[in-house]
Amino acid sequence: MSGTKEKIVSMADRLVRTKGFNAFSYKDIAAPLDIKNAAVHYHFPAKCDLGVEVIEQEIEKFREQTGKWKQLPENEQLARLVDVFRQHNSQGNICLMGSLATDFETFAPAMQTKVQEMADGIVTWLTQCLEQGRKNKCIHFKGAAHARALLIMSNLQSSLLLSRVMGPTAFRSIADQLMEDLCQK
Amino acid sequence: MSGTKEKIVSMADRLVRTKGFNAFSYKDIAAPLDIKNAAVHYHFPAKCDLGVEVIEQEIEKFREQTGKWKQLPENEQLARLVDVFRQHNSQGNICLMGSLATDFETFAPAMQTKVQEMADGIVTWLTQCLEQGRKNKCIHFKGAAHARALLIMSNLQSSLLLSRVMGPTAFRSIADQLMEDLCQK
DNA sequence: GTCTATATTCCGATAGAC
DNA sequence: GTCTATCGGAATATAGAC
Numbered sequence: 099m100s101g102t103k104e105k106i107v108s109m110a111d112r113l114v115r116t117k118g119f120n121a122f123s124y125k126d127i128a129a130p131l132d133i134k135n136a137a138v139h140y141h142f143p144a145k146c147d148l149g150v151e152v153i154e155q156e157i158e159k160f161r162e163q164t165g166k167w168k169q170l171p172e173n174e175q176l177a178r179l180v181d182v183f184r185q186h187n188s189q190g191n192i193c194l195m196g197s198l199a200t201d202f203e204t205f206a207p208a209m210q211t212k213v214q215e216m217a218d219g220i221v222t223w224l225t226q227c228l229e230q231g232r233k234n235k236c237i238h239f240k241g242a243a244h245a246r247a248l249l250i251m252s253n254l255q256s257s258l259l260l261s262r263v264m265g266p267t268a269f270r271s272i273a274d275q276l277m278e279d280l281c282q283k
Numbered sequence: 284m285s286g287t288k289e290k291i292v293s294m295a296d297r298l299v300r301t302k303g304f305n306a307f308s309y310k311d312i313a314a315p316l317d318i319k320n321a322a323v324h325y326h327f328p329a330k331c332d333l334g335v336e337v338i339e340q341e342i343e344k345f346r347e348q349t350g351k352w353k354q355l356p357e358n359e360q361l362a363r364l365v366d367v368f369r370q371h372n373s374q375g376n377i378c379l380m381g382s383l384a385t386d387f388e389t390f391a392p393a394m395q396t397k398v399q400e401m402a403d404g405i406v407t408w409l410t411q412c413l414e415q416g417r418k419n420k421c422i423h424f425k426g427a428a429h430a431r432a433l434l435i436m437s438n439l440q441s442s443l444l445l446s447r448v449m450g451p452t453a454f455r456s457i458a459d460q461l462m463e464d465l466c467q468k
Numbered sequence: 469g470t471c472t473a474t475a476t477t478c479c480g481a482t483a484g485a486c
Numbered sequence: 487g488t489c490t491a492t493c494g495g496a497a498t499a500t501a502g503a504c
Contacts (some may be wrong), residue, residue: 103397109450114438116384117389118305118386120305121386121389124498125496125497133470134470135497136471136500140469143499144498144499153290183309192384192385199377199444200382200386201385201450203301203302213447217449218447221449239459239461240464241460242456242460246459248445248453248456248460249442249457249460249461251445252442252445252457255441255445256381256438256444257396257433259441260402260436262387263380263402264315264386264406265449271427271430271433272433273428275430275431276436278426308480319490319492321487325488329480329481330479330481339491351469371501400486410474469504470500470503471504472503473500473503475495475499475500475501476489476498477496477499479494482491482494484490485489485491486487486489
């Protein structure tokens with residue numbers, strides 16, 4: 099227990115979001131932490147192991163955050179989720195899902211499965227939030243909650259991708275219009 | 284003029300959409316075409332040159348397609364655009380924008396500029412289509428046309444990404460709900 | 469746990485023959 | 487325009503000393 103392992107995962111998370119999983123190397127992780135790439139391999143023998151750990155931590159983080167919001171009205175919970183993406187946007191990061199979905203076909207089966215787990219978890223939470231929010235009349239939308247959840251997820255995901263290309267105002271346009279559509283009086 | 288150059292660009296386009304720009308190699312192009320990687324380098328000295336050509340052809344294709352739709356009602360034009368994405372989805376391809384936005388930070392300046400050109404072209408067309416469609420009462424939405432264009436673009440882009448991870452039904456859910464939102468009576 | 473050193477493989481790119 | 491051959495570099499990963 100030296101803290102190095104946590105630093106490696108944290109650095110890998112940042113690199114996946116900025117450069118993509120296939121575009122960063124063990125050296126990109128080792129150099130800023132002032133260690134050698136062999137040390138990284140000690141903690142994560144294969145790159146796939148590192149990728150799986152990054153995703154698992156993200157799944158856990160998502161569970162913790164949404165758990166804290168449970169007492170809030172559903173429209174507030176939704177606003178918190180948008181805020182998470184807003185913070186990523188201000189740091190020039192894209193979301194894990196967006197980054198990993200692009201390279202999905204090149205991944206080992208173990209990583210593909212983890213990506214699917216993450217996607218399912220987010221969609222499930224979002225679907226329940228929307229359904230409950232519609233019951234409580236604080237979120238408004240037409241059609242099935244599941245389809246709406248996919249729409250919102252695609253908005254958030256691509257808002258970060260588009261911001262990278264077109265500038266950070268793209269995120270704000272999308273996020274603002276999205277919340278207005280769902281939570282107008 | 285041997286046709287080889289066109290085949291190379293076509294293969295590169297497919298590889299960008301399936302594996303990502305950084306994840307395919309000159310060998311991935313050469314082998315299926317039964318040529319050597321030196322032949323690819325003859326036509327495109329650097330990988331960046333190849334990337335730029337792929338994007339330029341996509342920009343041109345978009346211009347041609349949308350040009351053919353000019354006489355149609357705007358809601359029909361929108362449906363055609365969704366159909367283009369539907370075809371990509373059925374082939375397991377993601378859109379160029381989605382794929383290239385992820386790796387954007389790793390690109391040479393010349394390629395980054397081309398990606399931005401492509402994004403601007405799509406958003407501009409979509410914005411005009413929405414504005415005109417609202418005037419003609421065949422497309423309905425709230426807020427600014429530009430913000431709505433970004434939302435729709437993010438839906439289409441990520442629908443292909445999510446389909447890759449969650450299965451092709453994700454695209455249909457998103458596309459159907461999207462058209463219903465905009466074109467309901 | 470971290471290091472040095474290295475094995476192996478692959479990639480982008482170039483030189484020169486044909 | 488395409489080939490063979492190869493260079494230089496980088497990446498993942500491993501072996502063995504400390």
